[in-house]
Amino acid sequence: MIKRIGTVTTLALMLSLAGALAANETRVLEWIELMPQEEADSWLNDSAGVDHSGFDAPEPFQSFSTVPELDGETVRIPGFVVPIETDGEGNLLEFFLVPYFGACIHVPPPPANQLIYGRLDEAIPMVNIWDAFWMEGQLNIEDIENETAASAYTMDVASLELY
């Protein structure tokens, strides 16, 4: 009898633990977390005083370094959609999720490690690029074999919903 109660409590405990885990499973990611720490620090210092006047455009900051710990994590992140591929019937299939919509041309675009290339299993109706979206899914790091880039983030997108 005592043994049985013990089993039940263990079971209940496991169940509640599982529930808690499930609730915490999708971690809300900040864009800056996609950047390796030391790079983020120097980047923040650099871009503090962007000069909006004058003709000399700053050389765009580019970075293809990623944070290895994020590989395979299921995350949720807000951003804007830049459509790249459609299914041939005008439905969205592949896109970039970017931290901001390119309104300010005074500053360089986000570096490559501030972009996530999202792939949808099934095409969804074309979204509005002026709207923000929550993207959720498994983040992956893809190694790239060429001289310009090392790695980049991709995501198997589970859901894309209005922010």
Next chain:
Amino acid sequence: MTLPGLAIRSLLNRRFAIGLTVLTIALSIGLLVLVEQLRGEVRESFYRSVSGTDLIVGARTSPVQLLLYSVFGLGEPTNNVSWETYTSLAGTAEVAWAVPISLGDAHQGYRVVGTQAQFFDHYRYADRQPLAFARGDRFEDLFEVVLGHQVARNLGYVLDDEIVLAHGTANVSLQNHDNLPFRIAGILAPTGTPIDQQLYISLTAHEALHLGWQNGMPRPGANPTDEQARAMAERLTPDSVTAILLGLTTRAAVFGLQRRVNDYRQEALSAVLPGIALQQLWRITGLAEQILRVVAGLVVLSGLLGMLTVLLTTLNERRREMAILRANGARPLHIAGLLIFEAALLAAAGIALGLILAVVVQAIAAPWLLSTVGVNLAVGWPSAVLWKILGGIWLAGVVVGAVPALMAYRRTLADGMQVRM
């Protein structure tokens, strides 16, 4: 006799007015279905026009303008891009392939695009589909041309025909490059995109066409013959191209490269992401689509109101009919049901007839639409969404029928039994 049987006989008795009502609804439904189908097709052919191209580079202009002239063959390019810029861009580390295109000439209103043979390797449309040849192959010789499917179809050209290309992009041309005929080397398979409406020649041929035109008009007596042009073509490198299609080795580099192209010191350039420019363009053209939808919706509404009018006016004439039914033991609820059943039947008949009408019009108009505006309207049944809309309209028809039904329900007893003539 059952209620439906009675309703049908009653309708048949008033066949003229009822027939017109059904026709009104059918016309409005037909219009709605056509607008919806056309809207879907236009949208689809719009988004399938370009795929697999990461950046389009042209002289500095608005993204929509650049997209229009480089992909859709609409509007005029503002300026060209120098050949040096093209070669340096093609040599950039992030660039996997760079296809130049030169515009400015036409053949019977269809645009002539000067490009390289690698265009046929790299250009993608719809779901990253490559271009396929229906007949023949890409251009190899200097004076060979590849035709888009519609061009060949509408002008009745077959392989190996010789054609003359004209200067300028007007529909009628006064000045033909008729000293230099082109042989048709290939005809592309249909794509349902602007590709179908264009002709493709090599960049060198595009330059050769303009030998002797350097002053803006043909120098008299300077029209080179075929052999002369060939001899010169060995030395011909284009000074400039109109736009450059880029594919990248790493897609994630696209924003950085776009920025660098836009900031290029030597020349004022614009680089656009096709996906964004398409959305910006759709934001403008999509408005027309919305207006069409609203108009179609209003027409359906007026169709239903027409039905309501007919039902209400006939209700007055049918006092006797109702009274007889009541006298024979029909309850007020039966009368109301009869009227609602009638309305449902009318709406259903109107929708069915409207669908048939739409399909017939589509079948008749499809070839014309394809050849004039290049929209490939597939004759087919409505999509799931449209079925839902039609279902909603039918329900609205039933609701409309409830109005006379309610009136009849309330007054059949008092009304009609008393003689008030």
